[in-house]
Amino acid sequence: QYMGIETLVVDGVHKDYLHIAYKGNDILYVPVEQFQLIRKYSSRDGKPPHIHALGSPKWAKEKARVRQKVDGLADDLINLYAERMRQPGFAFEPDGDLQLEFESEFGYELTPDQAQAVEEIKKDMETPRPMDRLLCGDVGFGKTEVALRACFKAVVSKKQCAFLCPTTILSAQHYRTMQKRFEKFPVNIALLNRFTTTKEKKQILADLKEGNIDLLVGTHRILSKDVEFKDLGLLCIDEEQRFGVRQKEKIKNLRKTIDVLTLTATPIPRTLQMSIMGIRGLSQIETPPLNRLPVQTYVSEKSWALIKQVIERELSRNGQVFYLHNRTENIYEIASTLQTLLPNARIGVGHGQMDKNDLEDVMTDFVEKKYDILVCTTIIETGIDIPNANTIIIENADKFGLAQLYQIKGRVGRSERIAYAYLLYTKDRAMTEEAQKRLTAIKEFTQLGSGYKIAMRDLSIRGSGDILGGEQAGFIDQVGFDMYMKILQDAIEEKQGKIKEDETVPSRNVPVDGYIPEDYVESDMEKLELYQRVYKANDLETLKRVEHELTDLYGVLPSQVRNIVVKRRFDILSHDPLIDDVKDSSQGLEIRFSKVFLEDLDGQKFFAYVNHMFKKPQMKYTDGMLTIVSGMEPYYVSASTEFLDSVLKQYYKTHTSA
Known part of the structure; x- marks a missing residue:
């Protein structure tokens, strides 16, 4: 159980730690720079997790059990994705004059989110593999207009479109919208739902088969066996979660060969999970239309x-x-x-x-x-x-x-x-x-625009579970949603043969008197966020930007906070390939340079550098490695950082053409 952030003094050095409580009275203090080792537990119904004793093997066993169960699911997902990638889709034509004319007829200016969504959908449609994209946006945020632009693009490429709605009333509403929107263009639209008469139905089915209908809007009736398209290219689905298992199975089969665009205000956790994992594309419309007020x-x-x-x-x-x-x-x-x-x-x-x-x-x-x-x-x-x-x-x-x-x-x-x-x-x-x-x-x-957040909250309240099956709970309760997703993602990447490289620069275990004082930032959550931003900076440019932002938000950095930034700078510099190791010894800070560094080094210049940067430095040369020991106080990191910066710049300046 996370109990908050505590500032402790260890060996005369102040540092912030995450206070973690275990079963019984066991306590663990985790240094804040290792925050990534902690994951938040969330499950369905807000169910509390089992808390284990410190050092108990039970947690590792639970994770291993979930990993075993997840293996089959990972295979299913990879097969589903691979099958879609293998299928030769249709590459729709790039935008022409007719598309631009149709879009200019829209009575409003698109919001930036709508414009972005349109661009993402068109990009998918123009590639020769089947699109599977989820368009998530609040009610009345303009998802229909985005979908109609995709439909028009399909029609221009001489393909037919189907627009699937969960209710008769909604299909009639969409039909009216389409008639109005396409009235100046040669697009034949038909409506097929339970109110369509037998005579009309017969005519629609014949026209559809011959290719005389460009866009068919309707309820699940359009998924029936007697509905045959001459050349279906795009399927738009409004609120897929409202359809039954049989209809979803039919949609799943269509998905393998044609482009599919799903519109939703609040995606069900399973759909959202597939989007988060990159199995489906995700476009979001979060900007409300002008003059729209929250309810x-x-x-x-x-x-x-x-x-x-x-x-x-x-x-x-x-x-x-x-x-x-x-x-x-x-x-x-x-x-x-x-x-x-x-x-x-x-x-x-x-x-x-x-x-x-x-x-x-x-x-x-x-x-x-x-x-x-x-x-x-x-x-x-x-x-x-x-x-x-x-x-x-x-x-x-x-x-x-x-x-x-x-x-x-x-x-x-x-x-x-x-x-x-x-x-x-x-x-x-x-x-x-x-x-x-x-x-x-x-x-x-x-x-306004909370539909996606609602779905994310739903994900943590209900849990997410088996992506492909109907169960929403799955194995989430055992390890929590966050950990479950990580296990599943790792399993998928491993099966795909992807080597996961750790992109983060690890923190060097060097004592630094650095922490965030109460009078600088009060809230634990803000402190944690601040630490995350500093320790997620993996290059000097990003770190400098973070430092400017912190100064802008909270004011001039006190020495304790500046030390955290300097320490991160040292982490980044000391992970240069020319540096073999850094450790804190009884004599001070040891920096060991690699053999590559020594191959053609100007010894005299380097010795001058070292003496300029450190008071009474010691230099050792063993096993082809050069080690410099700087006997300074706990604030030695600052001097070492300047030293490394200077040495590395000089080295690269004289040894590379770039």
């Missing part, structure tokens, strides 16, 4: 008085309200209670068990402002765009998953008005710790 989020005990007040306030500004009650058996009772509370309000009811035509009518009427309040189930969760609805009330919010809550909350706040979300829980009902965490997280992430 004001409140967590409260359910009270009809509060509900009445909230709805009346929204209706007084001519807005509309979503009232989410996720139990169809008594949804009409809730609607009746609301009607009694608000006799003048026009109330509609929508849920998944209704007749499809009735549901479509209710949703259409709500969009056309024929209802003030829509009492509904999670059918509204995905994608529907109703800018006039800016208050949402969610009953039993503690029963929903974090990503799901975030999605539902995204139904409001899609205009320039301030929107409100009320997450209600029932009084006297015990709430699980995980539910409390979810509600806290959703309240924390009220700022």
